[in-house]
Amino acid sequence: MLRKFLTLVTAVAAVLSIAACEEKLDAGSECPLLCPQQATQFRDTTLDAIVEDTTVVGLPPIGSEASLMLSSHGDTLETRAIIRFDTLPQTYTKNSLDSTIVNIDSAILVTPIVRDTLNPIKVPITIEAYNVDPGAAIDSTPADTMTSSIANLFTVDRLLGSKTFAPESILDTLRIPISTDTVLDRVRNGTKLRVGLRVRAGVGVNLQVGTTQAANPVTLRIIASKDTAAQAVVVSPFSSTPANQSFLSGPLADYTLIIRGATPGSPDVLAVGGVPSRRVFLRFDVPSRIVDSTTVVRASLLLTQFPNRRVSPRDSFYVFPAAVLSQATISNVTNALNFLGPNGQFGLDSLLLAPGDSGVKSFEIVGLVRTWKGQTVQTSPRTLGLRSGVEGSLPGEINFFSTRAAVGLRPRLRITYVPQQNYGIP
Amino acid sequence: MMTLQHRASTSASRGRTLASLASVLVALVPHLVGAQSNLSSQGFGYPPGQFSSRALGTGAAIGEIDPLSPINPATLAVLGARTVYFQAQPEYRTVTGPGGTERTTTARYPVVFGAIPVGASWMISIGSSTLLDRTAATTVTTTVPISSTESEVTTTSSKVDGAINDVRIAAAWSPTSWLRAGVGAHAIAGHNRVTLEQTFQDSIQFASFTQQRLLGYGGAAVSGGVELVSKNFNASLSGRWGGNLHLSVEDTTISSGRVPNRFGVSFAYTGIASSTIAVRTSHDSWSALDGLGSPGMKAVDAWDSSIGGDFAGPRFGNQIIFLRTGFRMRTLPFQAAGENVDEKSVSAGLGTQFASNHVLADLAVIRAVRSADIEASERAWTISIGISVRP
Numbered sequence: 001m002l003r004k005f006l007t008l009v010t011a012v013a014a015v016l017s018i019a020a021c022e023e024k025l026d027a028g029s030e031c032p033l034l035c036p037q038q039a040t041q042f043r044d045t046t047l048d049a050i051v052e053d054t055t056v057v058g059l060p061p062i063g064s065e066a067s068l069m070l071s072s073h074g075d076t077l078e079t080r081a082i083i084r085f086d087t088l089p090q091t092y093t094k095n096s097l098d099s100t101i102v103n104i105d106s107a108i109l110v111t112p113i114v115r116d117t118l119n120p121i122k123v124p125i126t127i128e129a130y131n132v133d134p135g136a137a138i139d140s141t142p143a144d145t146m147t148s149s150i151a152n153l154f155t156v157d158r159l160l161g162s163k164t165f166a167p168e169s170i171l172d173t174l175r176i177p178i179s180t181d182t183v184l185d186r187v188r189n190g191t192k193l194r195v196g197l198r199v200r201a202g203v204g205v206n207l208q209v210g211t212t213q214a215a216n217p218v219t220l221r222i223i224a225s226k227d228t229a230a231q232a233v234v235v236s237p238f239s240s241t242p243a244n245q246s247f248l249s250g251p252l253a254d255y256t257l258i259i260r261g262a263t264p265g266s267p268d269v270l271a272v273g274g275v276p277s278r279r280v281f282l283r284f285d286v287p288s289r290i291v292d293s294t295t296v297v298r299a300s301l302l303l304t305q306f307p308n309r310r311v312s313p314r315d316s317f318y319v320f321p322a323a324v325l326s327q328a329t330i331s332n333v334t335n336a337l338n339f340l341g342p343n344g345q346f347g348l349d350s351l352l353l354a355p356g357d358s359g360v361k362s363f364e365i366v367g368l369v370r371t372w373k374g375q376t377v378q379t380s381p382r383t384l385g386l387r388s389g390v391e392g393s394l395p396g397e398i399n400f401f402s403t404r405a406a407v408g409l410r411p412r413l414r415i416t417y418v419p420q421q422n423y424g425i426p
Numbered sequence: 427m428m429t430l431q432h433r434a435s436t437s438a439s440r441g442r443t444l445a446s447l448a449s450v451l452v453a454l455v456p457h458l459v460g461a462q463s464n465l466s467s468q469g470f471g472y473p474p475g476q477f478s479s480r481a482l483g484t485g486a487a488i489g490e491i492d493p494l495s496p497i498n499p500a501t502l503a504v505l506g507a508r509t510v511y512f513q514a515q516p517e518y519r520t521v522t523g524p525g526g527t528e529r530t531t532t533a534r535y536p537v538v539f540g541a542i543p544v545g546a547s548w549m550i551s552i553g554s555s556t557l558l559d560r561t562a563a564t565t566v567t568t569t570v571p572i573s574s575t576e577s578e579v580t581t582t583s584s585k586v587d588g589a590i591n592d593v594r595i596a597a598a599w600s601p602t603s604w605l606r607a608g609v610g611a612h613a614i615a616g617h618n619r620v621t622l623e624q625t626f627q628d629s630i631q632f633a634s635f636t637q638q639r640l641l642g643y644g645g646a647a648v649s650g651g652v653e654l655v656s657k658n659f660n661a662s663l664s665g666r667w668g669g670n671l672h673l674s675v676e677d678t679t680i681s682s683g684r685v686p687n688r689f690g691v692s693f694a695y696t697g698i699a700s701s702t703i704a705v706r707t708s709h710d711s712w713s714a715l716d717g718l719g720s721p722g723m724k725a726v727d728a729w730d731s732s733i734g735g736d737f738a739g740p741r742f743g744n745q746i747i748f749l750r751t752g753f754r755m756r757t758l759p760f761q762a763a764g765e766n767v768d769e770k771s772v773s774a775g776l777g778t779q780f781a782s783n784h785v786l787a788d789l790a791v792i793r794a795v796r797s798a799d800i801e802a803s804e805r806a807w808t809i810s811i812g813i814s815v816r817p
Binding site: 023024035040042295296300347362364366367370416418424425426 | 470521624639760763
């Protein structure tokens with residue numbers, strides 16, 4: 001009996017001891033009565049910390065847009081989409097055998113579009129396709145992207161085809177038939193086919209067309225035979241000019257051409273988006289006693305927006321703050337803005353803004369400011385870029401006051417931080 | 427203005443003054459760091475007592491004459507042989523207050539040491555025991571002022587790990603059969619790892635953060651004790667005289683105090699074969715730690731008194747089963763909400779020997795009630811298991 005009792009007691013004690021190895025400490029219901037410790041003090045300060053701010057027009061560079069901007073706003077804005085098919089295949093496959101293309105049954109531009117759920121198109125639109133191959137005279141020179149050279153090619157005699165789309169049919173892909181004779185001629189002669197797209201509508205419209213940059217380009221789909229066994233020939237955009245400069249010619253496989261409505265930058269305005277697209281560069285000077293010696297819990301870039309009602313003032317889009325990933329050795333602002341980190345990096349959050357809005361807008365950049373802690377300005381420059389989420393794709397332009405504006409309108413940086421403290425000492 | 431968002435108060439009956447005090451604290455203290463949310467581990471923590479499982483079984487009444495309790499160095503002489511001792515002591519704690527009832531479990535390993543005989547009448551030992559255990563964790567959700575015009579809901583998790591330990595090198599001398607004497611040199615060392623994590627309900631604007639800080643403690647003390655032994659009685663007394671005690675962070679001294687002095691005395695009746703009935707009292711000058719903490723921390727000098735017995739019980743084969751019981755009352759070192767915290771406990775225990783008396787095992791179960799003149803109380807079950815091996 002005693003042996004059993006002792007065994008039981010020992011077993012219970014052992015079990016409880018082992019179970020207690022896994023502590024359960026979390027409490028708190030009796031705070032603050034039983035938690036007489038020092039407080040975490042938050043400090044909040046707003047600094048004129050922006051020592052350099054500028055707008056760089058032309059970013060991203062031509063051909064690097066995530067989608068092509070096809071806009072029509074009358075005298076205010078007119079843009080076209082240029083797609084180059086500089087190499088066309090001369091054969092098609094039928095019953096696993098290659099055959100020379102001698103006839104074309106249909107040629108269709110399969111045009112992926114970015115569905116704009118924020119600002120859907122509500123009217124019928126007509127898309128026209130033009131032959132914008134300038135010919136041997138200028139196509140091998142840098143002038144082949146000049147507006148003056150290409151804009152004049154959108155003529156009736158160069159019209160390859162057109163199609164009108166009802167608003168409800170504007171979903172994800174538009175199919176535009178084009179002239180089979182022209183395509184066959186180019187195929188047979190081994191010459192380039194360059195297509196310019198133009199949109200027409202009763203009101204101002206913006207259409208975002210897929211690009212090679214986003215791996216979702218406009219393709220040319222050729223059916224070379226009525227025989228159902230004949231496989232379609234799908235041609236992707238390709239630019240052969242400028243010759244032997246693939247770094248330049250690659251992006252030119254498809255690009256946006258601004259016919260009318262390009263606006264210059266202003267030194268007094270910080271502008272994001274627009275036509276041509278532009279980005280904002282900001283350099284900060286935040287005291288080391290805050291960045292390096294405290295814990296920053298909030299950093300808000302406060303920019304005062306003023307209305308820009310030139311194009312699509314109510315069409316909102318996201319503006320992203322992004323870290324400039326280049327070191328201080330990249331002193332050219334344009335180059336630095338080419339090294340923006342991806343959207344959302346460091347937890348940087350976007351704001352949904354419309355060009356016609358106004359007032360103070362707060363970009364939360366605490367994740368970036370924290371990366372500056374303990375880093376020199378050489379290795380981690382206190383810089384930030386702002387870019388539109390639809391840069392080069394939609395014409396909307398968000399305007400903010402710069403540091404040259406009146407005192408109350410200038411960019412500021414609000415920082416909330418926890419100073420160093422003797423926490424933990426009872 | 428801040429409002430606590432944890433469980434609502436269940437009673438408003440016990441003193442509106444205290445409730446008002448709590449409300450004022452809620453309003454004035456914008457955020458809490460390193461909180462305990464219990465009565466026992468306020469300040470620098472809870473003192474397990476530096477007693478062996480055997481002594482705890484008697485309510486610590488035999489602490490001054492127990493060689494396995496690193497209190498009185500004179501008692502080492504009783505060991506007589508090489509000994510290694512280890513003790514595990516989990517505590518299951520329940521705190522009840524206006525916020526409801528919370529249960530926590532704390533693992534403690536409060537005593538470990540070894541001793542070896544030198545010559546015919548000397549024993550020396552080295553060991554470590556927990557002086558103050560500060561292990562605790564809290565999670566509190568509050569609305570705190572961020573600026574003069576803004577407030578934000580935040581959740582603060584605070585965890586403190588670690589203890590202040592007493593590392594003792596001691597020697598005992600037994601010149602005659604009726605006298606034992608001993609001295610000890612103490613290094614007071616240890617650390618508290620304080621981890622603070624703060625998250626915000628608005629995770630877009632605000633970024634959560636975690637801060638960690640290692641508080642180090644360093645100090646010294648000496649101790650001495652004597653034990654007078656007769657056929658039927660035993661009288662023991664011991665004391666510890668504390669030197670400076672420093673609190674440092676990354677080699678920078680933040681504050682200083684002194685190691686608390688301690689004085690203890692006990693009388694035991696040993697006239698019953700293999701049994702002991704003892705009373706003990708001791709006084710700790712915990713207020714010496716005041717300078718070590720923040721200005722708001724208040725340590726109080728305290729008495730620790732107990733009565734208990736260690737009785738030879740039934741035999742288990744050739745082994746005697748020792749049965750123990752005791753009662754203890756003391757004041758804990760650190761005030762809670764400005765009030766002294768008292769602890770009363772009853773204990774029971776047993777012990778026996780194994781492996782041809784090479785292994786001694788002791789078990790104690792302690793039921794403690796801790797209270798202060800505030801609207802919160804604490805109860806705890808503590809199980810103490812001690813194993814000593816004589817190779």
